[in-house]
Amino acid sequence: MFNLTRYYSIASLVCIIIAAAVLGMFYRHESVNSLIKMAEDRNAALTRVFGNALWPHFSPLLKQPADRKMINPASPQIASLRRQVVALMKDTATAKVKVYNMDGLTVFSTEAKQIGESKADNAGFLSAALGEQAFELTHRNQFSAFDREIESRDLLSSYIPFVPEDSKQIEGVVELYSDITPFLAEVKRTQWLVVLVVVGVLSLLYSLLYLVVRRANLIIKEQEAKLASSLARIEEDNQLLDQRVNERTLELQELNRTLQGEIAERERAEEGLRLSAKVFENTVEGVIITDAETKILAVNRAFSQVTGYGIEDVLNLTPQILKSGRHEPEFYEDMWKSLKQSGQWVGEIWNKRKTGEIYPERLTIGVVRDTTGEVGHYVGVFSDISDVKRTQERLDFLAHHDLLTCLPNRLLFNQRLKQSLALAQRNNRQLAVVFIDLDHFKNVNDTLGHDLGDELLKRVAEELSEHVRTSDTLARIGGDEFILLLDEIEAPRYAGAIAEKFLELLSHSMMISGYEIVISASIGVSFYPSDGQDAATLVKNADTAMYYAKTHGRNSSHFYAPAMSEYARERVHLEALLRRSIERNELLLHYQPQVDIRTGKLLGAEALVRWNSPELGIVMPVRFIPVAEDIGFISALGEWVLRTACHQVKEWDESGFVLPTISVNLSMKQLEHGDIISTVFSILEETGLSAERLEMEVTESTVMDNERVLRVLEGLRALGIQLAVDDFGTGYSSLSYLSRLPIQKLKIDRSFISNVTNDSSREAIVRAIIALANALNLQTIAEGIETESEAKFLRQEGCQQAQGYLFSRPLPPDQVLARWLDV
Numbered sequence: 074m075f076n077l078t079r080y081y082s083i084a085s086l087v088c089i090i091i092a093a094a095v096l097g098m099f100y101r102h103e104s105v106n107s108l109i110k111m112a113e114d115r116n117a118a119l120t121r122v123f124g125n126a127l128w129p130h131f132s133p134l135l136k137q138p139a140d141r142k143m144i145n146p147a148s149p150q151i152a153s154l155r156r157q158v159v160a161l162m163k164d165t166a167t168a169k170v171k172v173y174n175m176d177g178l179t180v181f182s183t184e185a186k187q188i189g190e191s192k193a194d195n196a197g198f199l200s201a202a203l204g205e206q207a208f209e210l211t212h213r214n215q216f217s218a219f220d221r222e223i224e225s226r227d228l229l230s231s232y233i234p235f236v237p238e239d240s241k242q243i244e245g246v247v248e249l250y251s252d253i254t255p256f257l258a259e260v261k262r263t264q265w266l267v268v269l270v271v272v273g274v275l276s277l278l279y280s281l282l283y284l285v286v287r288r289a290n291l292i293i294k295e296q297e298a299k300l301a302s303s304l305a306r307i308e309e310d311n312q313l314l315d316q317r318v319n320e321r322t323l324e325l326q327e328l329n330r331t332l333q334g335e336i337a338e339r340e341r342a343e344e345g346l347r348l349s350a351k352v353f354e355n356t357v358e359g360v361i362i363t364d365a366e367t368k369i370l371a372v373n374r375a376f377s378q379v380t381g382y383g384i385e386d387v388l389n390l391t392p393q394i395l396k397s398g399r400h401e402p403e404f405y406e407d408m409w410k411s412l413k414q415s416g417q418w419v420g421e422i423w424n425k426r427k428t429g430e431i432y433p434e435r436l437t438i439g440v441v442r443d444t445t446g447e448v449g450h451y452v453g454v455f456s457d458i459s460d461v462k463r464t465q466e467r468l469d470f471l472a473h474h475d476l477l478t479c480l481p482n483r484l485l486f487n488q489r490l491k492q493s494l495a496l497a498q499r500n501n502r503q504l505a506v507v508f509i510d511l512d513h514f515k516n517v518n519d520t521l522g523h524d525l526g527d528e529l530l531k532r533v534a535e536e537l538s539e540h541v542r543t544s545d546t547l548a549r550i551g552g553d554e555f556i557l558l559l560d561e562i563e564a565p566r567y568a569g570a571i572a573e574k575f576l577e578l579l580s581h582s583m584m585i586s587g588y589e590i591v592i593s594a595s596i597g598v599s600f601y602p603s604d605g606q607d608a609a610t611l612v613k614n615a616d617t618a619m620y621y622a623k624t625h626g627r628n629s630s631h632f633y634a635p636a637m638s639e640y641a642r643e644r645v646h647l648e649a650l651l652r653r654s655i656e657r658n659e660l661l662l663h664y665q666p667q668v669d670i671r672t673g674k675l676l677g678a679e680a681l682v683r684w685n686s687p688e689l690g691i692v693m694p695v696r697f698i699p700v701a702e703d704i705g706f707i708s709a710l711g712e713w714v715l716r717t718a719c720h721q722v723k724e725w726d727e728s729g730f731v732l733p734t735i736s737v738n739l740s741m742k743q744l745e746h747g748d749i750i751s752t753v754f755s756i757l758e759e760t761g762l763s764a765e766r767l768e769m770e771v772t773e774s775t776v777m778d779n780e781r782v783l784r785v786l787e788g789l790r791a792l793g794i795q796l797a798v799d800d801f802g803t804g805y806s807s808l809s810y811l812s813r814l815p816i817q818k819l820k821i822d823r824s825f826i827s828n829v830t831n832d833s834s835r836e837a838i839v840r841a842i843i844a845l846a847n848a849l850n851l852q853t854i855a856e857g858i859e860t861e862s863e864a865k866f867l868r869q870e871g872c873q874q875a876q877g878y879l880f881s882r883p884l885p886p887d888q889v890l891a892r893w894l895d896v
């Protein structure tokens with residue numbers, strides 16, 4: 074801490090000392106200067122006196138050549154001069170006198186031994202020689218005065234140029250030594266006195282001021298203490314203030330944060346509200362808001378677009394204005410129950426537009442409660458699902474109906490059958506399942522094309538639909554398969570009557586796209602509960618009955634019988650065995666000769682396949698060829714027949730029996746699948762049989778109006794093979810198409826030959842076929858000739874070739890050889 078007293082004391086002491094020292098020195102300096110000045114003046118005066126008195130005596134000395142040797146200090150002249158000088162200087166403070174010539178040579182000195190010394194280099198001398206007095210203050214511990222030795226003296230030597238009064242020139246320099254010791258001692262005493270006085274005065278002043286300063290120091294200390302306490306208070310206040318400021322700042326920051334949060338919250342809320350309003354107005358769903366009494370408060374644009382009502386139409390009304398009347402009161406009761414229980418209802422509802430049109434909507438109603446939990450509003454959000462419904466209905470229709478005939482499909486049929494079964498079970502009633510499969514529909518499809526086939530199916534569907542009750546379900550479940558559910562029939566005969574009606578309906582020819590088509594059907598019927606308890610069993614058994622009809626002559630209907638299932642099982646067994654027949658080497662060929670009808674000459678033979686099954690015995694082709702066709706085995710079988718027949722002919726050739734032609738049956742499936750042309754070609758190559766000796770028979774229905782088959786036949790013909798149309802007369806060959814076929818022979822079906830002589834219509838047909846063949850330049854062969862009368866008739870009509878039991882039954886190869894080798 075600043076201590077004024079201390080600083081004052083130290084500073085004052087230093088000042089007093091400095092002041093005393095300075096003043097003392099100053100006094101001494103001034104005193105010495107004035108002393109010197111006085112001494113100078115006196116010495117100058119003395120020199121003048123000295124010069125005036127004694128100079129003539131010195132002049133000779135001064136004029137002597139400057140050689141010390143020339144001066145004799147002991148000369149009487151010098152001694153005399155010394156006496157005079159001492160006498161003159163007696164009672165003065167002068168202690169020594171010296172005289173120099175202008176060369177600096179000491180020509181006289183009161184101390185004789187110094188005479189002859191040179192002072193030419195002395196500054197005082199040089200100054201005086203130039204006309205300026207010079208002085209030098211020295212202290213000598215020992216000094217030779219005039220007559221004695223003096224000790225410890227302060228001497229002032231003055232170099233004074235001496236200019237005689239009659240001369241204007243400096244002739245020499247006089248040096249006077251003045252003993253100023255007493256004066257200087259006096260000066261020193263006075264100096265100390267001055268110092269003491271100064272110190273005393275200043276000390277007094279110091280003391281007075283010390284009191285003042287001390288007082289001031291006290292005041293300063295007090296002020297400092299006050300200031301310190303004030304500063305402490307201020308510091309304290311500052312800290313307090315800082316604390317308050319910090320607290321306040323924190324409070325403000327917190328407040329600011331809260332405020333920011335509130336602002337953000339408010340902005341969010343406002344944004345939310347804006348968004349909600351936008352969503353409300355622009356959402357594609359219709360929105361309706363009511364109060365707790367279901368009075369409409371607001372609706373959005375989509376509501377107006379769907380219902381046709383603007384807000385002005387519905388404000389304060391209830392949503393009941395949209396009521397369609399399609400729902401029972403229970404529907405609305407359930408709705409309110411759900412709203413009360415869960416606060417929400419979601420469902421589909423039929424409502425009415427302003428135009429009166431009723432439409433379906435998907436509606437969600439939500440209950441909005443206020444803060445007290447009371448119902449505040451109801452909000453309904455809905456979308457018009459008319460399009461969805463229509464699409465659903467369409468999809469539903471597509472999923473459950475056959476697109477071609479628009480009849481129910483298998484899926485819908487099964488659903489209805491299951492429903493009807495449940496009902497029949499409850500009511501203890503019967504029902505029937507009628508399975509209808511068109512006969513040879515595939516031929517129509519293949520020969521006349523799919524478009525015509527489709528038309529035929531539509532016509533059949535229409536015809537059948539017209540004769541079923543609305544409570545019955547007629548469905549199309551496959552290409553040419555229809556199925557009818559007869560609900561709650563009184564007796565089986567009702568189903569029988571329907572089946573017969575269908576057969577009768579289909580037996581009439583139909584004109585489709587300019588073609589007159591006659592079609593038949595195979596029908597099977599099963600009954601609940603006798604033939605099955607469930608839908609699958611009933612359908613399966615009706616199918617089995619239909620299959621039975623199909624394999625028993627077609628164009629007929631059969632009620633299901635368990636034996637049919639047995640038949641079906643056998644058929645499955647047959648299929649399995651047939652598949653292995655080739656590898657087990659169970660197939661064999663019989664050959665039925667073909668002869669010239671006039672001469673009886675052997676022209677060829679038809680290869681007819683037999684199956685010698687270890688399990689089933691000899692199986693005839695009528696039984697297994699259709700099965701082979703059904704299961705896709707016919708191509709392998711046909712290839713085996715062809716290869717075996719060709720080998721056989723070559724074998725006969727080698728044994729000397731030359732069969733002109735071998736005829737092989739070609740199934741429709743063989744023409745459709747596989748590369749029959751390359752198969753035939755490779756077999757001919759393999760066996761070495763020439764193509765002209767091979768004839769292939771295709772049934773009339775196979776080749777009828779089928780461009781693809783036509784191309785295959787052309788390919789076969791191109792190999793050189795003979796082609797014959799089998800079973801001619803049973804199909805519906807158009808003449809123009811027939812003329813395009815690359816065939817050489819028509820084979821009149823044996824159904825026309827049998828008993829031809831007793832049936833005029835058969836006669837007419839046979840005649841017509843022969844005439845047609847002649848017109849087309851084709852050979853004719855009649856098959857199934859059993860009697861001579863039939864042969865005779867055919868001979869008369871111009872048929873060229875014959876085949877039948879009359880000439881020979883189909884025979885194993887060895888018997889053919891035995892019978893015909895020598896003929």
Ligand SMILES: Nc1nc2c(ncn2[C@@H]2O[C@@H]3COP(=O)(O)O[C@H]4[C@@H](O)[C@H](n5cnc6c(=O)[nH]c(N)nc65)O[C@@H]4COP(=O)(O)O[C@H]3[C@H]2O)c(=O)[nH]1
Pocket residue numbers: 665680681682693694695698711714737738739740770799800823856857858859876877878879883
């Ligand atoms: N009632 C009677 N029948 C006679 C007479 N003459 C011949 N038949 C029989 O008539 C059928 C003639 O063969 P299809 O019309 O080609 O009719 C054949 C043919 O369509 C088919 N078939 C036979 N073998 C083959 C074959 O290797 N391949 C193919 N795809 N079908 C074959 O099986 C059908 C039946 O053959 P099969 O049972 O051998 O019956 C043969 C033959 O035994 C007769 O005077 N009176």
